[in-house]
Amino acid sequence: MRRYSKTLSAALLGIDGYLVEVEVDIHGVSPYFITVGLPDAAVKESRERVQSALTNSGFKMPDGKVTVNLAPADTRKEGPIYDLPIAVGILCASGQLLIPPDSKTAVVGELALEGTVRPVKGALPLALACRQAGIKSLIISKENAPQAALAEGIDVYGIESLEEVVELLNGSLAIPPTEVDIDQLFRAGVEEYPLDMAEVKGQEHAKRALEVAAAGSHNILLIGPPGSGKTMMARRLPGILPPLTLDEALEATKIHSIAGNLPASQALLCQRPFRSPHHTISDAGLIGGGAMPRPGEISLAHHGVLFLDELPELERNVLEAIRQPMEDGMVTISRAAANITYPANFMLATSMNPCPCGFFGSPTRPCTCSPPQVARYRQRVSGPVLDRIDIHLEVPAVPFDKLTKEVGGEPSADIRRRVSAARKTQLERFQHLSGIYTNSQISGKLLREHCPLDEECKTLLARAVDKLGLSARAYDRITKLARTIADLEGAESISPHHISEGIQYRALDREM
Numbered sequence: 001m002r003r004y005s006k007t008l009s010a011a012l013l014g015i016d017g018y019l020v021e022v023e024v025d026i027h028g029v030s031p032y033f034i035t036v037g038l039p040d041a042a043v044k045e046s047r048e049r050v051q052s053a054l055t056n057s058g059f060k061m062p063d064g065k066v067t068v069n070l071a072p073a074d075t076r077k078e079g080p081i082y083d084l085p086i087a088v089g090i091l092c093a094s095g096q097l098l099i100p101p102d103s104k105t106a107v108v109g110e111l112a113l114e115g116t117v118r119p120v121k122g123a124l125p126l127a128l129a130c131r132q133a134g135i136k137s138l139i140i141s142k143e144n145a146p147q148a149a150l151a152e153g154i155d156v157y158g159i160e161s162l163e164e165v166v167e168l169l170n171g172s173l174a175i176p177p178t179e180v181d182i183d184q185l186f187r188a189g190v191e192e193y194p195l196d197m198a199e200v201k202g203q204e205h206a207k208r209a210l211e212v213a214a215a216g217s218h219n220i221l222l223i224g225p226p227g228s229g230k231t232m233m234a235r236r237l238p239g240i241l242p243p244l245t246l247d248e249a250l251e252a253t254k255i256h257s258i259a260g261n262l263p264a265s266q267a268l269l270c271q272r273p274f275r276s277p278h279h280t281i282s283d284a285g286l287i288g289g290g291a292m293p294r295p296g297e298i299s300l301a302h303h304g305v306l307f308l309d310e311l312p313e314l315e316r317n318v319l320e321a322i323r324q325p326m327e328d329g330m331v332t333i334s335r336a337a338a339n340i341t342y343p344a345n346f347m348l349a350t351s352m353n354p355c356p357c358g359f360f361g362s363p364t365r366p367c368t369c370s371p372p373q374v375a376r377y378r379q380r381v382s383g384p385v386l387d388r389i390d391i392h393l394e395v396p397a398v399p400f401d402k403l404t405k406e407v408g409g410e411p412s413a414d415i416r417r418r419v420s421a422a423r424k425t426q427l428e429r430f431q432h433l434s435g436i437y438t439n440s441q442i443s444g445k446l447l448r449e450h451c452p453l454d455e456e457c458k459t460l461l462a463r464a465v466d467k468l469g470l471s472a473r474a475y476d477r478i479t480k481l482a483r484t485i486a487d488l489e490g491a492e493s494i495s496p497h498h499i500s501e502g503i504q505y506r507a508l509d510r511e512m
Contacts, residue, residue: 003027003062005092008106008135009085010126011077014340015254015295017122017129019106022082023069024089026062035086037070040078040292049080049111050087057115057162062094076338078292081120084109084139087162088169099170104136107165109144115162119143122258124250127151137177139165145178146267147257150250152182180267186246189270193239198411200236202402203229209393209505211415214240215422216484217438219326219348219388221311223507224395225365226358230351233395234307237349238272239412241305242420248303251343255295255302273304275346279313283321293333293340298325301346311352312380319385322348326388329435348389352381362397378508390440390477392508422487439484447476451483457499464503478502 003026011020033047051061068086070077085107091097101107108126110118120126123144128151130138137155140148145158155177159165167173197207206222210233213220222230244252253269256262262269277286277297288296298306308314325331329345354360355369356377369377386392423438429450430436442450453461461478464470470478481502482494491498 003093003095005089005100007085007089007092007101008103009082009108010106010129010138011075011081012122012125012258013075013338014293015125015258015342017126018075019129019133019135020077020082020085021069021071022085022089023071024086024093025067025069026064026090026093028064030065031063032065033068034066035068035070037068037073038076039070040076042079043070043077043082046080046083046086046111049083049113050090052113053083053087053111053115053162054090056113059091059096059162059166060094062090066090076292079120080110080118081108083111084117084162084165087111088165091166097166097169101139101169104134105139106130106135106137107139109139109141109159111162117141117159117161117165119264121260122254123148124150124257125254127154127156128254130154139168143264146180147253147262149178149180150182150185150253150267182246182268185268186249186270189266189268190243191271193236193271193412195236195239196412197233197236197240197415198409200229200233200409202398202409203233203395204409206233206393206395207409207415209391210234210237211240211419212481212484212488212501212505213237213347213349213391214415214419215488216390216426216480217347217440218390218481218484219440220350220391220393221386221389221508222349222351222393222395223354224351225353225362225397228395228397230395231307231309234305234309234349234351235274235276236412237305237307237347238274240415240419241272241347242416242423244270244272244303252303255299255342259295259300261300273301274307275301275304276307276309279308279310281314281318283315283318286318287321287325287331287344288333288340288342291335292338293335293342295342296331298322298331298344298346299342302343304346306346306348308348308350311350312377316380316382320382323384323388350389353377354394364397386508387473390481391505393505394507418488421490422484425487425490439480439487442480443476447479451479451494453479453494453499456496457482457494460496460499461503464499468503470503470506474506478506481505 005024007022009020010017092100119141127148131154139157142158149156275297286296325344331344332341355374357368359365360367482498485498
């Protein structure tokens with residue numbers, strides 16, 4: 001006698017989810033368990049977890065051959081996410097679950113050997129996929145329930161054990177759906193960024209450059225000797241950026257949920273991400289990868305800051321891999337199993353020493369590097385990568401008298417207010433343009449339209465190109481920087497002093 005059941009579940013593909021049908025067929029008398037539908041090792045191992053969970057929860061593993069099919073069968077399945085739906089399917093097919101889940105209920109979860117339900121990655125995108133497919137209710141672990149409940153329009157039931165799932169489906173246990181007030185959760189989660197720019201002593205010129213970078217979302221490169229405060233200032237950059245909007249928070253939460261970076265107690269990411277990978281990172285770690293591609297650091301920095309310290313120390317192929325995502329705001333990873341696109345709209349902050357020893361040009365310490373060594377060191381960063389960085393700033397060592405001052409500089413909150421006002425101006429300026437929100441994103445015809453220059457500004461720029469040795473590509477970069485500087489001042493048009501300040505932020509162009 002053949003016995004059959006079908007339970008709905010969900011899986012992840014990129015930052016989105018899709019429905020999976022977990023079919024269970026039991027027939028014959030010889031004990032056997034097989035899972036088909038392109039399962040990976042973790043899915044195949046669910047056999048042991050499911051058998052132990054059933055037995056330890058007071059249920060009986062049925063006799064006969066148990067065949068589990070995960071449909072669609074041509075898409076690779078991975079992870080322990082199917083443990084719970086497989087167990088529910090076996091209980092339905094063997095008659096131990098009297099009321100099986102209907103076609104409007106999905107089940108997701110990993111099982112422990114004693115039958116408790118463990119949380120899984122990607123609860124929010126899984127819930128969104130179920131809602132989009134017309135699913136009315138989702139059964140998931142209690143830890144995942146608050147995050148899954150962010151998907152409005154679907155009832156999310158948080159459960160702790162396999163036994164609870166059976167009682168819930170049979171109607172002997174009443175569990176209210178998890179309810180989350182997204183607006184209240186977002187407001188409660190928005191806290192003051194812990195690192196403050198007021199802690200940075202001296203370096204007023206560098207802090208001004210970071211303010212300009214934050215106001216226009218310009219990529220920035222800090223060049224200076226060891227101990228000059230480059231990393232310290234870069235780590236405080238998220239504190240002067242405008243707060244995340246709710247839509248940005250939800251999108252960033254999806255990515256971090258898939259990567260498993262959110263603790264169980266945190267349902268929503270409310271602060272702008274700051275990612276600072278070590279310079280030994282691989283290209284797959286930076287842009288994403290794997291047999292079934294996972295998000296890399298550039299996607300985890302979506303709507304936040306990606307800080308690359310010791311820029312010339314990164315492998316050349318790793319550094320070149322971010323060129324296209326910096327332009328497109330997304331990265332597409334192609335594998336034999338799937339092509340997956342992850343968002344990667346980040347602000348790049350980088351730092352480097354002026355030479356291998358770090359003291360080239362220092363007035364206090366001699367440089368031990370030869371000119372060829374300095375040239376080779378700087379050539380590790382290619383021209384196309386530098387071309388995508390708007391601000392190149394020299395950061396000298398801080399004088400001792402400024403280090404001994406008890407009071408630092410301006411607090412981040414004051415800088416953030418000016419940055420937020422400039423960003424608001426840019427949003428109003430580009431409100432009719434799709435995909436453009438800040439000055440750093442405009443180019444070509446739009447640059448001429450939104451950043452017109454009078455004759456005095458054009459003359460000043462031409463003189464800079466001719467006499468200061470600026471490259472031709474620096475022309476547009478300086479124009480965009482000048483537009484951002486004008487926005488910070490609340491000026492309607494670009495003035496010569498805005499152009500002059502923009503020229504100061506192209507240190508490498510002047511040297512080259």
